[in-house]
Amino acid sequence: xxxxxxxxxxxxxxxxxxxxxxxxxxxxxxxxxxxxxxxxxxxxxxxxxxxxxxxxxxxxxxxxxxxxxxxxxxxxxxxxxxxxxxxxxxxxxxxxxxxxxxxxxxxxxxxxxxxxxxxxxxxxxxxxxxxxxxxxxxxxxxxxxxxxxxxxxxxxxxxxxxxxxxxxxxxxxxxxxxxxxxxxxxxxxxxxxxxxxxxxxxxxxxxxxxxxxxxxxxxxxxxxxxxxxxxxxxxxxxxxxxxxxxxxxxxxxxxxxxxxxxxxxxxxxxxxxxxxxxxxxxxxxxxxxxxxxxxxxxxxxxxxxxxxxxxxxxxxxxxxxxxxxxxxxxxxxxxxxxxxxxxxxxxxxxxxxxxxxxxxxxxxxxxxxxxxxxxxxxxxxxxxxxxxxxxxxxxxxxxxxxxxxxxxxxxxxxxxxxxxxxxxxxxxxxxxxxxxxxxxxxxxxxxxxxxxxxxxxxxxxxxxxxxxxxxxxxxxxxxxxxxxxxxxxx
Amino acid sequence: xxxxxxxxxxxxxxxxxxxxxxxxxxxxxxxxxxxxxxxxxxxxxxxxxxxxxxxxxxxxxxxxxxxxxxxxxxxxxxxxxxxxxxxxxxxxxxxxxxxxxxxxxxxxxxxxxxxxxxxxxxxxxxxxxxxxxxxxxxxxxxxxxxxxxxxxxxxxxxxxxxxxxxxxxxxxxxxxxxxxxxxxxxxxxxxxxxxxxxxxxxxxxxxxxxxxxxxxxxxxxxxxxxxxxxxxxxxxxxxxxxxxxxxxxxxxxxxxxxxxxxxxxxxxxxxxxxxxxxxxxxxxxxxxxxxxxxxxxxxxxxxxxxxxxxxxxxxxxxxxxxxxxxxxxxxxxxxxxxxxxxxxxxxxxxxxxxxxxxxxxxxxxxxxxxxxxxxxxxxxxxxxxxxxxxxxxxxxxxxxxxxxxxxxxxxxxxxxxxxxxxxxxxxxxxxxxxxxxxxxxxxxxxxxxxxxxxxxxxxxxxxxxxxxxxxxxxxxxxxxxxxxxxxxxxxx
Numbered sequence: 001x002x003x004x005x006x007x008x009x010x011x012x013x014x015x016x017x018x019x020x021x022x023x024x025x026x027x028x029x030x031x032x033x034x035x036x037x038x039x040x041x042x043x044x045x046x047x048x049x050x051x052x053x054x055x056x057x058x059x060x061x062x063x064x065x066x067x068x069x070x071x072x073x074x075x076x077x078x079x080x081x082x083x084x085x086x087x088x089x090x091x092x093x094x095x096x097x098x099x100x101x102x103x104x105x106x107x108x109x110x111x112x113x114x115x116x117x118x119x120x121x122x123x124x125x126x127x128x129x130x131x132x133x134x135x136x137x138x139x140x141x142x143x144x145x146x147x148x149x150x151x152x153x154x155x156x157x158x159x160x161x162x163x164x165x166x167x168x169x170x171x172x173x174x175x176x177x178x179x180x181x182x183x184x185x186x187x188x189x190x191x192x193x194x195x196x197x198x199x200x201x202x203x204x205x206x207x208x209x210x211x212x213x214x215x216x217x218x219x220x221x222x223x224x225x226x227x228x229x230x231x232x233x234x235x236x237x238x239x240x241x242x243x244x245x246x247x248x249x250x251x252x253x254x255x256x257x258x259x260x261x262x263x264x265x266x267x268x269x270x271x272x273x274x275x276x277x278x279x280x281x282x283x284x285x286x287x288x289x290x291x292x293x294x295x296x297x298x299x300x301x302x303x304x305x306x307x308x309x310x311x312x313x314x315x316x317x318x319x320x321x322x323x324x325x326x327x328x329x330x331x332x333x334x335x336x337x338x339x340x341x342x343x344x345x346x347x348x349x350x351x352x353x354x355x356x357x358x359x360x361x362x363x364x365x366x367x368x369x370x371x372x373x374x375x376x377x378x379x380x381x382x383x384x385x386x387x388x389x390x391x392x393x394x395x396x397x398x399x400x401x402x403x404x405x406x407x408x409x410x411x412x413x414x415x416x417x418x419x420x421x422x423x424x425x426x427x428x429x430x431x432x433x434x435x436x437x438x439x440x441x442x443x444x445x446x447x448x449x450x451x452x453x454x455x456x457x458x459x460x461x462x463x464x465x466x467x468x469x470x471x472x473x474x475x476x477x478x479x480x481x482x483x484x485x486x487x488x489x490x
Numbered sequence: 491x492x493x494x495x496x497x498x499x500x501x502x503x504x505x506x507x508x509x510x511x512x513x514x515x516x517x518x519x520x521x522x523x524x525x526x527x528x529x530x531x532x533x534x535x536x537x538x539x540x541x542x543x544x545x546x547x548x549x550x551x552x553x554x555x556x557x558x559x560x561x562x563x564x565x566x567x568x569x570x571x572x573x574x575x576x577x578x579x580x581x582x583x584x585x586x587x588x589x590x591x592x593x594x595x596x597x598x599x600x601x602x603x604x605x606x607x608x609x610x611x612x613x614x615x616x617x618x619x620x621x622x623x624x625x626x627x628x629x630x631x632x633x634x635x636x637x638x639x640x641x642x643x644x645x646x647x648x649x650x651x652x653x654x655x656x657x658x659x660x661x662x663x664x665x666x667x668x669x670x671x672x673x674x675x676x677x678x679x680x681x682x683x684x685x686x687x688x689x690x691x692x693x694x695x696x697x698x699x700x701x702x703x704x705x706x707x708x709x710x711x712x713x714x715x716x717x718x719x720x721x722x723x724x725x726x727x728x729x730x731x732x733x734x735x736x737x738x739x740x741x742x743x744x745x746x747x748x749x750x751x752x753x754x755x756x757x758x759x760x761x762x763x764x765x766x767x768x769x770x771x772x773x774x775x776x777x778x779x780x781x782x783x784x785x786x787x788x789x790x791x792x793x794x795x796x797x798x799x800x801x802x803x804x805x806x807x808x809x810x811x812x813x814x815x816x817x818x819x820x821x822x823x824x825x826x827x828x829x830x831x832x833x834x835x836x837x838x839x840x841x842x843x844x845x846x847x848x849x850x851x852x853x854x855x856x857x858x859x860x861x862x863x864x865x866x867x868x869x870x871x872x873x874x875x876x877x878x879x880x881x882x883x884x885x886x887x888x889x890x891x892x893x894x895x896x897x898x899x900x901x902x903x904x905x906x907x908x909x910x911x912x913x914x915x916x917x918x919x920x921x922x923x924x925x926x927x928x929x930x931x932x933x934x935x936x937x938x939x940x941x942x943x944x945x946x947x948x949x950x951x952x953x954x955x956x957x958x959x960x961x962x963x964x965x966x967x968x969x970x971x972x973x974x975x976x977x978x979x980x981x982x
């Protein structure tokens with residue numbers, strides 16, 4: 001048996017034909033849905049990019065203990081567990097954050113790995129013109145694009161070529177896992193002209209939105225963003241088709257599990273928001289597309305699954321598929337029983353960003369619980385790798401670490417970890433502040449009555465039930481005790 | 491001003507023409523010596539590869555506190571400081587240890603960087619099917635056999651790729667001002683994989699199995715086999731020399747000499763049968779591995795075709811580069827600006843400390859080398875870090891369970907560090923296995939370090955200086971105990 005996992009970044013359900021968008025050109029996602037089970041209630045876990053990827057290794061939520069971080073020494077790793085069962089793993093990615101400091105140590109968990117340079121301001125192309133010693137992703141991206149003019153030079157295509165090479169090299173071998181990651185359709189929505197032409201005749205220059213609200217007067221920019229996003233999704237679709245061609249040509253369907261997933265969605269004007277990370281985790285970001293082909297259950301191809309599932313379930317599913325057991329600290333669930341007739345694997349799932357709302361859904365309701373204390377404190381990071389996305393934690397932050405190392409957690413093997421209080425002076429986010437936690441407050445939505453989550457409800461009974469479920473899941477995940485205080489969940 | 495640091499890995503001083511070698515073919519190193527200052531007494535500091543690279547950022551020894559590891563959050567970084575001062579920095583490297591767990595966070599200190607995959611069993615191309623392993627002596631790793639199958643000709647070898655990326659940078663930026671290019675070649679590090687044309691220059695008689703990658707151990711091959719492996723190294727060395735020549739051609743053609751500093755350096759050498767030993771790290775750091783070649787062209791002084799005797803070390807290079815670009819080194823940097831050495835050979839230090847974490851601690855004054863062995867059991871020994879990763883794995887949970895929080899050292903900027911009991915990790919090649927005891931050598935009488943001497947007066951002097959330098963480096967107190975010292979010897 002073998003497995004191919006194709007992971008996109010920022011792939012929106014609502015821009016895909018199999019999820020009902022008939023104006024989009026995604027025939028290959030449609031074709032995928034005919035070969036797979038399409039999940040309607042699949043949710044993210046820890047957000048955004050790197051926390052989601054950490055879950056693909058560890059099979060457990062991390063956003064209650066840590067923000068964006070490298071792989072930690074105590075982390076379990078799905079591909080490493082596979083290796084201990086003689087199953088080969090290979091990573092191909094153009095996800096630039098893997099080679100920033102905050103993404104360190106992930107790829108070495110694989111047997112082999114390839115990375116493709118050039119996305120989102122990757123420190124790759126060189127141009128000294130206008131150099132001022134300050135790293136700016138947008139400026140760097142302009143330089144990088146000069147190295148990617150022809151379609152074949154695009155990171156996406158180079159990733160695909162590596163993936164194809166791996167599949168062709170190893171198609172006749174058994175026992176391997178390929179994780180083929182595309183950074184697209186993450187912004188900037190840089191896409192060859194032929195895909196743009198499918199959605200707009202005219203020039204659509206704006207392809208990299210900022211993370212903020214866009215007003216009426218900026219309607220044209222927003223329209224450009226949407227057109228470019230659509231074009232990029234169609235590019236993803238075109239190269240997905242080429243992978244499906246390989247599955248057809250070599251009938252990989254018979255012995256290869258195929259998973260297609262993403263880390264989160266991206267808002268493109270819904271409720272006025274553009275981007276992610278600074279607004280509540282609406283379903284546009286949290287409820288994500290997911291496709292699963294299990295070669296042992298071809299009868300389920302082309303069907304849909306309404307059961308709740310989420311990203312930490314993916315490694316548990318892969319391990320289950322290979323008969324490799326599961327990590328001792330994984331809290332995710334294998335999805336395979338769902339294909340064998342089980343109705344549900346979760347009553348509820350938790351998802352969110354470190355230090356922001358903690359969110360829960362039972363499939364019907366989504367409940368977003370904000371910090372209730374004045375400064376959104378107490379709030380601590382637990383880590384053995386004190387780095388942010390691009391930089392080390394700052395000297396004063398590390399100086400502020402508790403004098404006593406924390407040895408409270410089973411998932412660290414009770415190995416001690418640094419306990420570092422969040423201090424916004426040093427841990428500045430570009431788009432939000434931990435201390436603006438009350439801006440949105442608690443939110444409850446009924447996904448059936450109000451699928452667009454436009455009208456928050458007040459329903460004390462539902463809220464109380466979901467708070468109890470939240471506490472149960474937090475306890476299961478060994479949430480630190482101060483999180484209950486922060487969230488007012490005594 | 492601009493600067494190029496052309497760094498080779500495992501460049502043996504004793505196998506270069508400008509250092510007196512008569513049998514290798516390195517005309518371009520000889521040409522480089524005519525165009526620059528050749529340093530006769532450059533000694534490594536922290537060993538091996540990654541600790542040496544950390545010194546190039548921080549300008550201080552790290553081997554008394556930490557084994558092979560990433561850049562730490564509190565580390566000063568020369569390229570990052572240059573960058574903040576408006577000097578563009580670019581790294582090109584095929585040194586695959588940068589993208590292992592223990593090399594993380596170095597490349598991000600530059601404005602931009604490029605890497606070339608495939609050296610020394612880099613876990614690069616994915617073949618589930620095991621490759622056919624040819625008959626061989628020494629090492630022959632499966633992944634390396636796979637990788638080599640992608641290097642079918644000279645052009646596709648990482649050496650040539652790294653060269654081309656550097657030329658692309660130069661071609662694009664030679665008329666710009668204020669940049670630093672860190673241009674790193676993993677070669678001539680083992681495996682000694684080169685092309686037939688270079689091999690033909692040395693050895694046409696050998697009929698034995700493939701042997702281009704020795705194990706880290708004592709020699710037990712025949713003299714003929716040893717000679718062949720040395721020739722394999724020499725062939726790769728000549729290939730390096732050829733590309734060095736192309737770079738010098740470019741410097742000539744575009745007269746980069748007028749405003750571009752050129753540093754040609756290495757991290758360490760490699761034992762190729764000397765002392766009946768192969769490799770490094772598991773053996774004492776004999777001069778074949780610790781005494782390294784260094785060439786500098788500095789357009790400010792224009793010194794060329796001259797030699798310098800002063801004792802210098804890699805920790806001096808970041809300080810020299812910062813000064814070259816008008817920047818001040820930080821208080822934690824312990825290296826010296828080499829300007830005075832370049833101009834008039836004025837000494838900057840009397841003693842140089844060198845070694846590898848957990849191994850012997852070594853010191854030289856240029857005349858004597860003193861290797862101080864550890865006590866039986868080699869305890870107590872700790873790693874101090876905020877980044878618990880080894881070369882090829884993260885620290886295990888079992889190791890981390892021994893961790894306590896230490897308040898930190900003079901150079902950790904007031905931050906605490908983990909204090910973790912040192913164990914031999916699974917990374918390999920980074921722990922001394924072949925200790926030969928405490929030894930003192932007189933290089934004047936015995937440059938091959940074949941006969942340790944008994945000279946209590948000199949030994950006492952070396953110990954005194956060792957303790958002094960260790961204290962200057964804020965060595966943890968248990969390092970003295972580990973070496974059977976009290977830590978008071980500097981007062982004697």
